[in-house]
Amino acid sequence: MGITQRKEREKEAMRQRILDAALQLFRERGYDGVSIRNIAEAIEYSPGTIYLYFKDKSELFFALQFEAAALKRDHLMPVAGIEDPWERLVEFGRRYIDFGMKHPDMYDLLFITRAPMEYIENQECWQLGLATHSFFVETVQACVDKRYFRSTDTETIAYTLWCHAHGLVSLFIRERMRMYPEEKREALAQKSFTMIVKMAESL
Amino acid sequence: MGITQRKEREKEAMRQRILDAALQLFRERGYDGVSIRNIAEAIEYSPGTIYLYFKDKSELFFALQFEAAALKRDHLMPVAGIEDPWERLVEFGRRYIDFGMKHPDMYDLLFITRAPMEYIENQECWQLGLATHSFFVETVQACVDKRYFRSTDTETIAYTLWCHAHGLVSLFIRERMRMYPEEKREALAQKSFTMIVKMAESL
DNA sequence: AAAAATTAATGAACACTGTTTAGTAAAAAT
DNA sequence: ATTTTTACTAAACAGTGTTCATTAATTTTT
Structure with a gap:
């Protein structure tokens, strides 16, 4: 059952991709200057996707x-x-x-x-x-x-x-x-x- | 020409009303928690009116x-x-x-x-x-x-x-x-x- | 291998934000 | 009485965080 493990890895990788993008944008434009849509755009996903990995912006x-x-x-x-x-x-x-x-x-x-x-x-x-x-x-x-x-x-x-x-x-x-x-x-x-x-x- | 003076007084009074409302709301809900619309509502004027007295929110x-x-x-x-x-x-x-x-x-x-x-x-x-x-x-x-x-x-x-x-x-x-x-x-x-x-x- | 079930991602929608502007009604000046 | 000026409004624009029904892909079951 290596699939669940791979899925978990992928999920973690996605989480990290979001974080990396957010961190970079955040460093450039400050926290308030970055919107969920900006982050989504940076990783080339839709805004809604962010919410599959983080409950809200504060998380x-x-x-x-x-x-x-x-x-x-x-x-x-x-x-x-x-x-x-x-x-x-x-x-x-x-x-x-x-x-x-x-x-x-x-x-x-x-x-x-x-x-x-x-x-x-x-x-x-x-x-x-x-x-x-x-x-x-x-x-x-x-x-x-x-x-x-x-x-x-x-x-x-x-x-x-x-x-x-x-x-x-x-x-x-x-x-x-x-x-x-x-x-x-x-x-x-x-x-x-x-x-x-x-x-x-x-x- | 007492009219211009009265007008000026009224303008100043309005400015102060906006400030008072903003200050009160601000104390209650914090700066970011207060929107221009909130302030406008508090003084029973439209949001646009605020902009006749203050250039923008930062002013x-x-x-x-x-x-x-x-x-x-x-x-x-x-x-x-x-x-x-x-x-x-x-x-x-x-x-x-x-x-x-x-x-x-x-x-x-x-x-x-x-x-x-x-x-x-x-x-x-x-x-x-x-x-x-x-x-x-x-x-x-x-x-x-x-x-x-x-x-x-x-x-x-x-x-x-x-x-x-x-x-x-x-x-x-x-x-x-x-x-x-x-x-x-x-x-x-x-x-x-x-x-x-x-x-x-x-x- | 085909069908069913699960999962991932989307994009439109909601209610909000600051701000601009065309239009309006009242007041003042002519 | 008519024109001009002033004060204000309502609607619109582009943005925000967030939700959700729908779709597409993948995995599981038959």
Whole structure:
């Protein structure tokens, strides 16, 4: 009964074709700029076909979010090899910001875009994101354990650092830094990262 | 020739009626959840009428953003009365976050929502926001002048603090704190604010 | 191998969106 | 009283997400 297996493979392949097309279009024109019809056209199928593979646009969105989460993990997790927790933490932060700057659409998808979040929590992408977040918190915990900070409130430290990094990236990619000349923005972000690292050192 | 004046008054009144209806609907259902037809229905006019007062939906958006900017200014500017720059800065930060938490839609409109930002810069709302931002930077400068910080890089200090506050608010209102139980979120935000203040003290 | 059943894909339809425009009725100016 | 200006409307256009009856192809059963 190899037919059912082949069918399943084909179904999976189709799903992936839709996702690939959606992801590409999405990168080019942003999430709202892409319609189901656009995606259908890209893969040379009718709009209705999309709905045989995804319940609605938001499910397609979640699938894309999963891809984004995987991309982010691949961007961040190499730092797991860094022995010293403080160095690991700093490099994690640097890479987090770097990910946001290099893949603004992906970052947007993960951390800014409005989505029915109550539905997402038992979704693969959320699990993936949660794992990366846990790794971050554990790194902070390792720093606390090694007395890199005076404070021992791991949760608040982690959250505070995250707030800064997220604020930095999201102000940048949602164009709320227009009071600074364009060529200075990245440098300012860089300086701010250095500053928060210094601030954290004396925590 | 009192007629032209009356006409002008009426035109202004109509504009305001549209804005009021839009703002109310927007608060209830969010920006994307409100259509031009919805607004038209609310004021009992045809959709086309809206376009006699606003070039397009984005101009209506900018007008709303202006209202939001004014609300924010009213929420923040009372701190101008605080003599000591450090106390003023801390209170400014507290109120900034408080504004975001209390008026998430307004905050969203000002700092998160995607909009054609290149067009906005010579708009009233941008000027208003810029003024508030300048006040913030000046307060930081006053702190620098009075040697509240070791660092003298006013621009980076201000930007770093802004990043933290914006990150805090936007993670909250875009529901990216779901890894923390709901009843703990506000307390965590509170603790993080206290922490960044402590961190800033030793800058 | 032929007929029946299952599956995949379609394309038209529905109710919505932002926006434009020809036409109309009322008000103002002549 | 007639012309001009103004304010507004209704219909239309091209787009959106989504559903569904129908069709075409494939697989299963006879």
